[in-house]
Structure formats: C-alpha cells, structure tokens
Amino acid sequence: MGALLEPVTTGNGLTLRNRVVMAALTRNRCVDSLKPGPAQVKYYSDRARDGPGIIVSEAILVDWAGTDWKHAPVMIANEHAEAWGIVVDAVHKEGALMFFQAWHVGRCQHDQMPIMKDKGRLVFAPSAIPAKDGRYHDLPGMPVRALLLQHEPH
Structure with missing residues (x-):
C-alpha cells in the first residue's frame, strides 16, 4: 500500500504525487452552455485536494454529431476549451x-434527438448492432432498439 501513495515520475516525465487515479463520473451539470462552470471547478478541485495524482474527466462529447445528453459537456469550440482550462x-x-x-455516443443516438435536430448533422457508430435495453435521454419512453431499427440500411 505504501507505494500506491508515494510520488512517481512516469516514463514521459510526468510527476505524480501518488499512483491513485480518479475514474470518470459524468455529472450532467452543463445546463445552459454545454461547457463547465463553477460547479465543475468546485467538483474537480475538491477531489484533487490531497487526493489522486490523476483525475480523468467526465465523458466529454467531441462532436455535435455524436451528442445525446443535453447537459453533458462538450469540447468542440474554443469557448469549451477555455472553460475546461479553468x-x-x-x-x-x-x-x-x-x-x-x-x-x-455512437449507436446510442437518433436523428430526432433535440440537440441533433438543432445541429443538423448525424454520424452513427460503425456498428449495425443496436444498443440493448437503453433509452434515448431526450426521447422519453422510446427504446433504443426500436429507434435504431428504423435506420438500418435496406
């Protein structure tokens, strides 16, 4: 256990205060802007204080065409990068x-999702296998399988 809490320098020169890594946990707190704000600053800095050597961010959506959670953060424009920089x-x-x-989000998206309709571009996953037993976050009550079957190539 002692080595886990001792400082370490990685092969590429990163010095960590310990070998503990905090895994990602999506928070869905980007209510208005899809970029982090004071809530994320507090959440992550509180956990960093005397804690892990590395924190892995929550899942951050990287393309409007792969987005389905309306309050999850994105990293698409400079304004998003600047907010994450804070x-x-x-x-x-x-x-x-x-x-x-x-x-x-890959195969867990649909062209009727509000954010997808707003952005007007959709990219599905490279898999024809639908996500199982899920639901679209912004299409209440519609099972993923039924929606994806509507998009299978003929």
Whole structure:
C-alpha cells in the first residue's frame, strides 16, 4: 500500500504525487452552455485536494454529431476549451493532473434527438448492432432498439 501513495515520475516525465487515479463520473451539470462552470471547478478541485495524482474527466462529447445528453459537456469550440482550462487550472493548483475523456455516443443516438435536430448533422457508430435495453435521454419512453431499427440500411 505504501507505494500506491508515494510520488512517481512516469516514463514521459510526468510527476505524480501518488499512483491513485480518479475514474470518470459524468455529472450532467452543463445546463445552459454545454461547457463547465463553477460547479465543475468546485467538483474537480475538491477531489484533487490531497487526493489522486490523476483525475480523468467526465465523458466529454467531441462532436455535435455524436451528442445525446443535453447537459453533458462538450469540447468542440474554443469557448469549451477555455472553460475546461479553468477546471484544469483549479485541479493543477490542488496538485493533481487531469486527463480528458473523449466521448461519442455512437449507436446510442437518433436523428430526432433535440440537440441533433438543432445541429443538423448525424454520424452513427460503425456498428449495425443496436444498443440493448437503453433509452434515448431526450426521447422519453422510446427504446433504443426500436429507434435504431428504423435506420438500418435496406
């Protein structure tokens, strides 16, 4: 257990205060802008304080064509990168490093999702196998399988 909490330098020169990594946990707190704000700064900096050497960010959507959670953060434009920069700076100030977890919802999306209709572009996953037993976050009550079957190639 002692080695887990001791500082370590990685092969590429990153120095970590310990070998503990905080796994991602999507928070869905980007209510108006799809970019992080004070709630994310507080959440991540609180956890970085005397905690893990590395924090992995919540899942961050990387393309409008792969988005289905209306309150999950995105990293698409400079304004998003600048907002995440504030979070990362707060984490660094508390002594931890932070890594970005890129996300595309793939086969769990549909062209009738409000955010997809708004952006007008859709990219499905490379798999023809639908997500099982799920639901679209913004299409209440509609099972994923039924929606994806409507989009199978003929």
